[in-house]
Amino acid sequence: MRYFIGNWKMFGIPKSLSILNRINKYYSKDKNRNKYKVIITPPYTLIESYSRHFRNKRISIGSQNCYQKEQFSSNTAAISPYMLKSVGAKYTLVGHSDNRGEGDSDSMLKDKVRYAIKNNLKVVFCIGENKKEKKNKKTLIVLKRQLRNVLEKKFNKNNIIVAYEPIWSIGTGKIPTANELKKTTIHIKKVLNGIFKKTSPAVLYGGSVDGSNIGMFKEIREIDGFLIGGASKTSKKFIDIIKNYYR
Ligand code: PEP
Numbered sequence: 001m002r003y004f005i006g007n008w009k010m011f012g013i014p015k016s017l018s019i020l021n022r023i024n025k026y027y028s029k030d031k032n033r034n035k036y037k038v039i040i041t042p043p044y045t046l047i048e049s050y051s052r053h054f055r056n057k058r059i060s061i062g063s064q065n066c067y068q069k070e071q072f073s074s075n076t077a078a079i080s081p082y083m084l085k086s087v088g089a090k091y092t093l094v095g096h097s098d099n100r101g102e103g104d105s106d107s108m109l110k111d112k113v114r115y116a117i118k119n120n121l122k123v124v125f126c127i128g129e130n131k132k133e134k135k136n137k138k139t140l141i142v143l144k145r146q147l148r149n150v151l152e153k154k155f156n157k158n159n160i161i162v163a164y165e166p167i168w169s170i171g172t173g174k175i176p177t178a179n180e181l182k183k184t185t186i187h188i189k190k191v192l193n194g195i196f197k198k199t200s201p202a203v204l205y206g207g208s209v210d211g212s213n214i215g216m217f218k219e220i221r222e223i224d225g226f227l228i229g230g231a232s233k234t235s236k237k238f239i240d241i242i243k244n245y246y247r
Helices: 014-029 044-053 081-086 097-101 106-118 131-135 139-148 178-195 214-218 235-245
Strands: 002-007 036-041 060-063 091-094 122-127 160-164 202-206 225-228
Touching: 002 202, 002 235, 014 036, 014 044, 014 235, 036 091, 044 060, 081 106, 091 106, 106 122, 122 139, 131 139, 139 178, 160 178, 178 202, 214 235, 225 235
Parallel strands: 002 036, 002 225, 036 060, 060 091, 091 122, 122 160, 160 202, 202 225
Antiparallel strands: none
16 A cells, blocks of 8 residues: 655645545546555644545545644643544644654654554654754664654554655755665664564655656655655645656
């Protein structure tokens, strides 16, 4: 199974649903549709209405984050996994570099993963090195630490998808070379095999993926799919990625 996950970040109002309707139309008729899953993470404000709209359709709706407490608490503006599940979310991102940059620590991320899974949300756990770590050849060490500090066997690999997103690549148009990416993805799967005892969750790549560079990524068979930011905000760009992947 391959994954194409669109992360809308701070984008979208109710009428932006038309973008997803066009993607869903393509997805429903695509002869390759059973080979992949499309998941979109709109902002919190749209999760309930979009989840209801797509309840019996192919696209799944997820959240971009969740709070590290399970149900209700006194944390202003926080949204828990329980609340997300109650409005129809099926997935949640955890550990996006935007949120790590705003203070999400490994112990907070562990609680987010734990409570998300407890509330039947599948977790897309994001990891990635920054520019300085890459320059100092620390990528593999950083990724191993990020995985080992948060993931545990008891979470069950079927509840987890890992998204490798080098921070220097997000929104910049810069992407790793095919060799680098293959080596990094194999390393991530090796670390995950260690955590989950000889089996690995799906591992995605994210960072400046678009219809013109997807051809390079598809050659790396170890990559199980993509987390797509900028190019998920228009139906044409998102559909082009899928079309060119299966071309
Ligand atoms: C992201 O923010 O998760 C992302 C991958 O963004 P972009 O595709 O725009 O680089």
